Amino acid sequence: MNLLSDRKYIIMGVFVFIGVIYIARLFYIQVIDDSYKLDARNQAFRYNTEFAVRGYIYDRNNKLLVYNEAAYDLMVLPKEIKNLDTNDLCDLLGITKESFIRKMKKAVQAPNSPRKQSIFEKQLSPKEYASLQERLYRFPGFFVQSRTLRKYPKKIAAHTLGYIGEADKKTTEKDPYYKEGDYLGISGIERTYEKVLRGRKGMRIMMVDVNNREKGSYMNGLYDTMAIPGKPLTSTIDRDLQEYAELLMQNKRGSVVAIEPSTGEILAIVTSPTYDPNLLVGRARNKNFAMLYSDTLGNPLFNRSTMASYPPGSTFKLIMALIGLHEHVLTPSTRYPCARGYPPLGGRPKCHPHPSPMDLEGAIGTSCNSYFSYVFKSVIDDKTYDDTYKAYANWRDIAMSFCLGTKTGSDLANELRGNVPSIKYYDKVFGKGSWKASTVISLGIGQAEMGITPLQNANLVTIIANKGWYYTPHIVKAIGGNPNDTLLDRFKVKHYTKITDTAIYNHVIQGMARAVESGTAGALKIEGIPYCAKTGTAQNPHGKDHSVFVSFAPKQNPKIAIGILIENAGFGSTWAGPIARLMMEKYLKGKITRPDLEKRMIEGDLIHKPVAEKKVEKAKKRH
Amino acid sequence: MDWITVLLYFVLVIIGWMNIYAAVYNEQHYIITDISQKYGKQLIWIITAFLLAFIILIIDESFYTAFAYVIYVIFLVAIILVPFLGREVKGSRSWFRFGEFGIQPAEFMKFAANLALAKFLSNQETKIADYKNTFITLLLIGVPMVIIKGLQDETGLAIVFVAFVFTLYREGLSVNYLLLGFLAIILFILALLINNLYLFIFIGVLCALALLFVRRNRKNLFIIAAIGVIACSMVKGTSYVYDKMEPHQKVRIDVLLGRGEVDLKKEGYNVNQAKIAIGSGGFLGKGYLQGTQTKYDFVPEQDTDFIFCTVGEEWGFIGSSVVIILQLTLILRLIYMAERQRSPFSRIYGYGVASILFFHLMINVGMTIGLAPVIGIPLPFLSYGGSSLWSFTILLFIFLKLDSHRLQILR
Structure with a gap:
């Protein structure tokens, strides 16, 4: 019997042993292993996103450029669909049954799932929403989530403002803030100031039961976050000037950039052809995008003002003059001959007929190719430098200090660097030591491999207007009403060129003033406002010369500097000049004294009518 | 109380x-x-x-x-x-x-x-x-x-x-019965987890080892052989019982043992x-x-x-x-x-x-x-x-x- 009663220890031992194993197991799954906590959260919580309202964008005078309009996404939670009347819903949404089946399939398949809500129909308008809302109760499993869409009161500045798109997989992998389908800025200001404009998404954690029914907010919202609305931006754009410039530029290929020299603020930046920014919003976005994309004639999606590189042409002669004076190889009274071209190289580069020889002011006024070829040669062959290479390197350094061949660093989304050819490049093309000034002579007149964006072009004018310095051109002057936001600090740093002697600039400015008083821009005077300008053409290997015009006004204390380039439009004074003149007058005076000029510019069509015009011309000749 | x-x-x-x-x-x-x-x-x-x-x-x-x-x-x-x-x-x-x-x-x-x-x-x-x-x-x-x-x-x-x-x-049931039961449970689990052939070989090896350590008389020989045969038939029996089980019971056993997907x-x-x-x-x-x-x-x-x-x-x-x-x-x-x-x-x-x-x-x-x-x-x-x-x-x-x-x- 004693032996048997000892068995109680074994029995108790077994009981305690199993108890210990169980408690150890509990410790493992409850305290050590975290995976169950994650599983529980995934199952029982539904994270409802509260989208932040995107910041508005205003112009420099607080006129609205971009605002928001409510839109509604129809969401679906396939698991909750009951007794669905498919035909009824299709009628209501105006979709076909096939499209309904396709959408349902998308909502059920990975990465979506029957237990996960996903967008069924995007961006219903408030009107569609109103008619849907009344009948939504009949379609369990469908509900509406409100979103905001961008709206543009004026159809202007599409490229600058940019557009918004949905985050794709790549974006979400790079930045976990975004979930697939979230909106974010793709281009323009919307992109560069994305973080400011978007604000911060909020998150409400709802508890759901096994059937995905909402059971109230988790911990009474303790872990919920409120959506923080995006900050409004104050743009440097002058809405009226921008609108006017776009009107003048319609049906022309090219770009205008206007900068306030004293601040570097971009007053207007036009790419033409452009498009109505409202086209890239809402459900029609994809369709419209494809339409714009396929317009190869106008290529309206191409942002010429920062993404197109043109030979600077005549504008660069101003820089050439500055460098010549700075290097003491040129004085204002230096005269060079012109024989319809640059005599030492047998009349190449060519020039147009004008009196010869001329001094510097005269050469600027007439934009003489021969003159600036001489200047370029004297800079590169300057005896104070040991050899061509050193002289060239010096020349290139100075040119680049005018923000050429390098990005301006503006807050416009995409910017091209442009090009000032390097020694290495020419060594590669011509062979080491086998090139000299005369080999690359057309650099002196801003041709050859030189490339400049319209933005750099306008910045160049700004530098001349400022006599040697500039602020990085920029498009936003205040964030959330605060002009001192740290994001804008970089636009408050003065950049000096390698030529700081204002006297040197005065010679060039004098030449530009003369161009308006009695030179190539003589027909474009603005009454009461003396201004400085330089007309020009930029040779274009692909067709008719580009029409170029740079100017700033007034001559004293310049308020506006403009660089304009119109593709294949010939002389600067025929198209580019008048448009710049009208813009300056509009900006400085607020009214136009040359309605004839205005009319001609607005009606001029250089894209669609060349064929028709040619026919007319031919017809005229016949008569 | x-x-x-x-x-x-x-x-x-x-x-x-x-x-x-x-x-x-x-x-x-x-x-x-x-x-x-x-x-x-x-x-x-x-x-x-x-x-x-x-x-x-x-x-x-x-x-x-x-x-x-x-x-x-x-x-x-x-x-x-x-x-x-x-x-x-x-x-x-x-x-x-x-x-x-x-x-x-x-x-x-x-x-x-x-x-x-x-x-x-x-x-x-x-x-x-x-x-x-x-x-x-x-x-x-x-x-x-x-x-x-x-x-x-x-x-x-x-x-x-x-x-x-x-x-x-506690009241005196022979430990042998319990061991037998215990062995049965272990064999049942093993039979489901391990290929039956390996299990047969394993049992054979165990029996052979046991023979090395006990006195090799007729009685012990008989007992070990009997245990070996019983064990093998249990393994075989397990497959039979498992096959006869209802699907939901099979699944529960599979879930517990982590068998298959x-x-x-x-x-x-x-x-x-x-x-x-x-x-x-x-x-x-x-x-x-x-x-x-x-x-x-x-x-x-x-x-x-x-x-x-x-x-x-x-x-x-x-x-x-x-x-x-x-x-x-x-x-x-x-x-x-x-x-x-x-x-x-x-x-x-x-x-x-x-x-x-x-x-x-x-x-x-x-x-x-x-x-x-x-x-x-x-x-x-x-x-x-x-x-x-x-x-x-x-x-x-x-x-x-x-x-x-x-x-x-x-x-």
């Missing part, structure tokens, strides 16, 4: 009630005594259980010894009749219904069988080692098992009778959800009524068989350990009490109570944490349900009554 046991009983019942409230908590019926809800009903069960306990305590203790067999037969008849007289509830034919309340006679078979077993084994003439007596003992336990499984198809209620193995062991949406759902609920409780738990997995129905049967999930989720590691420790304390207390009985009847009965409670605890908690197969049996005193609460109360309080008279004459 052993007040420690009463106190443990009381605490566990109250813990159960609170967790049932949390498990099926419904904001529209937040009053815990609302009898349209399960927590309200459980209160009725608790009160009636107390009443039952009181009645048991005032009945003369000799009643239980005298009428042990009668009670056994009455409930045997009841479980035979239920399938024919009772109403079908959720596909189960083990219930007598009275309006909104139901009674499951099979639950009461536990204490009836325990009484009968105690009565039979406490007979001084009865030696358990006798083959005849062993047979009768197995009959006493086996008949209710077969009826409950065969007629009512209540695997959980039937399998509980295995718990009496502990009682039998387990679909967490189907066969693996219950255990996975139970583990998620308990695991997400963490160290301190989510707080009372803050559980999401149980309250929002992710865990099935969260008020009955899976009530432990609510404990684990809302009270965390601390709470679930406390419940296990409380239960174990009660069980060990019962063994301690059983051992202090002068009467073998009381001792055997006490062991029966402890064994049944332990078996329930082991299987019920084990299945929620993935250490035991999913078998639908309640967690004593905590799970929702009148029959089980009544059954455990009767089981326990008869012993308390017997214990309170332990100093009287031997029965």
